[in-house]
Amino acid sequence: MHRTFRFLSQAPVQAIKKTVLISQSHDIYTNLAYEDWLYTHQEFENHNVLMLWSNDPCVVIGRYQNPWLEANVPELPQITQNGVLLARRKSGGGAVYQDRGNLNLTFFTSKKQYHRKHNLELIARAVHKNYGVKITVNDRDDLVIGDSKVSGTAAKLGRLNAYHHCTLLVHANKTNLSRALHKQRWNIQTNATQSTRSKVLNLSNEIPGITINDLLWMIGYEYLNTNDFQYINPEDNFSANVFACRDELRSWDWCYGNTPKFTINKSFPIDCKINCDVTITVENGRIASVDLGNTAGLVVKEGIFDNLKNCQFDINVFDSVANLLFDAKELVAKSKQV
Amino acid sequence: MVIHRLITRAARVVHKSAAFNKTSCLNTQIVRLISIGRCNFAERLYTNKHEWVEVDGKIGIVGISDYAQSALGDVVYAQLPDVDKTFTQNDECGALESVKAASELFTPVSGKVVAKNNDVEDTPSLINSSCYDKGWLFKIELNKETELKELMNETQYKEFLKSNEH
Numbered sequence: 001m002h003r004t005f006r007f008l009s010q011a012p013v014q015a016i017k018k019t020v021l022i023s024q025s026h027d028i029y030t031n032l033a034y035e036d037w038l039y040t041h042q043e044f045e046n047h048n049v050l051m052l053w054s055n056d057p058c059v060v061i062g063r064y065q066n067p068w069l070e071a072n073v074p075e076l077p078q079i080t081q082n083g084v085l086l087a088r089r090k091s092g093g094g095a096v097y098q099d100r101g102n103l104n105l106t107f108f109t110s111k112k113q114y115h116r117k118h119n120l121e122l123i124a125r126a127v128h129k130n131y132g133v134k135i136t137v138n139d140r141d142d143l144v145i146g147d148s149k150v151s152g153t154a155a156k157l158g159r160l161n162a163y164h165h166c167t168l169l170v171h172a173n174k175t176n177l178s179r180a181l182h183k184q185r186w187n188i189q190t191n192a193t194q195s196t197r198s199k200v201l202n203l204s205n206e207i208p209g210i211t212i213n214d215l216l217w218m219i220g221y222e223y224l225n226t227n228d229f230q231y232i233n234p235e236d237n238f239s240a241n242v243f244a245c246r247d248e249l250r251s252w253d254w255c256y257g258n259t260p261k262f263t264i265n266k267s268f269p270i271d272c273k274i275n276c277d278v279t280i281t282v283e284n285g286r287i288a289s290v291d292l293g294n295t296a297g298l299v300v301k302e303g304i305f306d307n308l309k310n311c312q313f314d315i316n317v318f319d320s321v322a323n324l325l326f327d328a329k330e331l332v333a334k335s336k337q338v
Numbered sequence: 339m340v341i342h343r344l345i346t347r348a349a350r351v352v353h354k355s356a357a358f359n360k361t362s363c364l365n366t367q368i369v370r371l372i373s374i375g376r377c378n379f380a381e382r383l384y385t386n387k388h389e390w391v392e393v394d395g396k397i398g399i400v401g402i403s404d405y406a407q408s409a410l411g412d413v414v415y416a417q418l419p420d421v422d423k424t425f426t427q428n429d430e431c432g433a434l435e436s437v438k439a440a441s442e443l444f445t446p447v448s449g450k451v452v453a454k455n456n457d458v459e460d461t462p463s464l465i466n467s468s469c470y471d472k473g474w475l476f477k478i479e480l481n482k483e484t485e486l487k488e489l490m491n492e493t494q495y496k497e498f499l500k501s502n503e504h
Binding site for chain 1: 387414415417428430433435436437438439440441442444459460462
């Protein structure tokens with residue numbers, strides 16, 4: 001007995017400090033930059049942090065995803081009045097649509113303390129205690145009610161630090177969600193990480209009238225055991241390198257340029273007789289090559305697509321290819337007349 | 339390994355000694371002989387973050403250990419360092435994605451990347467199925483061989499895994 005007490009008294013008794021940070025920014029790039037800054041600049045071994053945040057309409061894709069496969073890229077600017085932004089986060093996982101009806105939660109810990117199930121159970125517990133609604137954690141670390149998903153999961157693990165984040169659908173606009181994530185029928189070949197499509201549900205369907213503020217308060221309280229939350233405006237706390245990170249996250253090079261190499265193939269008619277089969281290879285988001293498969297006898301000059309090389313890829317590039325081929329066909333026709 | 343290190347160390351002492359510098363021709367020959375011998379001792383060394391490196395001459399082949407691949411789960415994407423990039427020991431040099439998590443990859447030694455495993459980029463599951471062979475990640479030209487002394491050999495790494503300190 002005595003020995004046991006001695007052992008206990010010698011054991012390092014260091015309670016882990018906890019902080020709940022509530023971001024006052026609703027800009028996806030600002031929040032992602034602040035999240036990244038915390039991850040790279042703080043130590044979490046003795047001080048765990050939960051960051052709660054909410055964004056204006058956006059689609060957030062995983063670090064190694066292809067935006068043209070995951071989001072309705074051409075229509076995003078028209079979906080809401082200010083458009084739906086596209087962002088690439090630094091963690092893995094799949095694509096999500098979110099707006100001010102979503103609550104994002106980032107659990108920062110040391111890598112050793114990283115425990116996704118533990119965090120997800122905390123969320124489920126907070127909802128169950130306050131609203132009596134049962135949320136379960138499935139084997140993919142999604143939060144589900146019945147067979148519908150209310151949140152996914154993504155994480156980033158470093159040498160010492162880690163974070164796990166997820167986004168709860170509280171009362172998000174499901175019409176915008178479907179449109180923003182509308183699956184395109186483009187023929188893309190890639191080894192980029194692809195999202196698993198699932199049936200989704202807003203918590204408001206089960207808990208009418210639920211607000212982001214209520215939920216934020218309840219989860220914060222479950223985490224901290226008090227309501228001593230810190231409200232932060234990342235804009236005020238920004239140091240120069242956080243601004244730089246935000247600008248990087250907002251840039252075309254980050255969002256689109258980081259797309260894993262892919263090829264996209266399309267067949268289209270040049271006239272009633274000629275059907276062209278075009279394959280474009282895209283590296284770092286830029287056109288690396290344009291190759292013609294079946295040209296049905298259309299003779300195409302070498303180097304006809306040279307001007308397209310290194311251009312930022314955009315779905316409209318197929319129109320440019322079609323125009324070039326059409327011109328080539330006209331040229332052939334004219335030379336035959338002469 | 340111990341014998342090998344002793345030989346290398348002895349060679350260095352010999353190399354530095356004034357008496358031998360006078361007969362530098364003989365000296366170079368001895369060092370050469372020993373450095374050729376070094377190739378035959380290629381052994382897998384580990385970091386406490388579960389990367390391994392197998393050194394042959396000045397080139398180290400880098401991968402992750404069986405413990406690491408099993409902890410990660412199915413790897414679905416591998417971002418490997420580009421050839422010609424230079425890194426310092428423990429630098430972040432890429433990432434592996436598995437079960438929705440992006441795990442940073444660190445280089446166990448300093449140097450310049452001379453090759454990356456394109457097969458792993460195309461088929462990341464090779465890391466799970468063959469982490470010490472087909473699932474190697476990149477090759478690096480070492481510029482600080484003394485760093486190898488800080489790494490663990492197979493036996494030490496096994497002890498380290500048992501110790502729960504990882």
